[in-house]
Amino acid sequence: MSERCTILIIEDDKYIANFLAVSLQKHGYTVLVADTAASGLFYYTSNHPDIILLDLGLPDRDGLEIISELRQHDTLPILVVSARGQEFEKIEALDLGADDYITKPFHMGELLARVRVAERSLLTRSSPQPASPIYRNRCLTVDFDRHVVQIDDQDVHLTPIEFKLLQLLIKHEGKVLTHRFILREVWGYESADTSNVRVFMASLRRKIEKNSASPQLIVTEVGVGYRLTDSEPV
Numbered sequence: 471m472s473e474r475c476t477i478l479i480i481e482d483d484k485y486i487a488n489f490l491a492v493s494l495q496k497h498g499y500t501v502l503v504a505d506t507a508a509s510g511l512f513y514y515t516s517n518h519p520d521i522i523l524l525d526l527g528l529p530d531r532d533g534l535e536i537i538s539e540l541r542q543h544d545t546l547p548i549l550v551v552s553a554r555g556q557e558f559e560k561i562e563a564l565d566l567g568a569d570d571y572i573t574k575p576f577h578m579g580e581l582l583a584r585v586r587v588a589e590r591s592l593l594t595r596s597s598p599q600p601a602s603p604i605y606r607n608r609c610l611t612v613d614f615d616r617h618v619v620q621i622d623d624q625d626v627h628l629t630p631i632e633f634k635l636l637q638l639l640i641k642h643e644g645k646v647l648t649h650r651f652i653l654r655e656v657w658g659y660e661s662a663d664t665s666n667v668r669v670f671m672a673s674l675r676r677k678i679e680k681n682s683a684s685p686q687l688i689v690t691e692v693g694v695g696y697r698l699t700d701s702e703p704v
């Protein structure tokens with residue numbers, strides 16, 4: 471992509487904001503920096519950024535409120551970059567509609583990889599054609615038209631639920647999906663009991679991972695959910 475997108479950083483820690491801004495600019499992104507929720511929302515409405523990097527601990531408002539406010543009318547990728555390590559907050563941010571969550575301190579390489587995932591999702595959001603009916607990621611091939619899943623060119627039989635799970639993971643490749651989100655999307659209901667997700671994810675893994683003790687495709691985000699590994703090498 472020659473014309474890279476505009477990223478709004480909402481972060482009150484000047485050192486981190488500056489580090490992010492410089493690194494992203496070096497990679498060709500246009501960057502806006504806001505140090506309060508109020509100025510962040512002002513930049514959002516006046517500059518129409520493509521992606522938001524959001525700190526949760528802001529001086530004037532809670533970052534979680536910003537997520538739910540933006541999600542009422544906008545689907546732009548929101549990546550939470552926060553020092554707060556608590557799992558419940560991570561889950562709440564994702565459930566409110568954040569696209570991803572990165573805990574400080576982070577490696578810039580990891581952050582850039584997540585930004586690229588967000589950037590690619592922008593392309594698929596705006597393209598009118600459906601994504602390719604053939605999906606490839608490492609040893610895995612999925613032919614959506616024929617409903618065929620293969621590992622190293624060998625057919626693998628998936629149950630309808632396992633296939634839906636895999637389809638959901640592929641749709642959100644590279645993003646962490648919470649147990650509750652998966653439950654809602656695959657089973658169609660909300661519940662605090664997410665044991666179904668774990669059970670079916672385990673059976674899916676047994677079928678598509680070469681070594682389920684060290685999965686290459688479906689990665690567990692402990693206490694949060696699952697992520698399908700990015701198919702493009704990072």
Ligand code: CA
Pocket residue numbers: 481482483525526527528
């Ligand atoms: Ca902060």
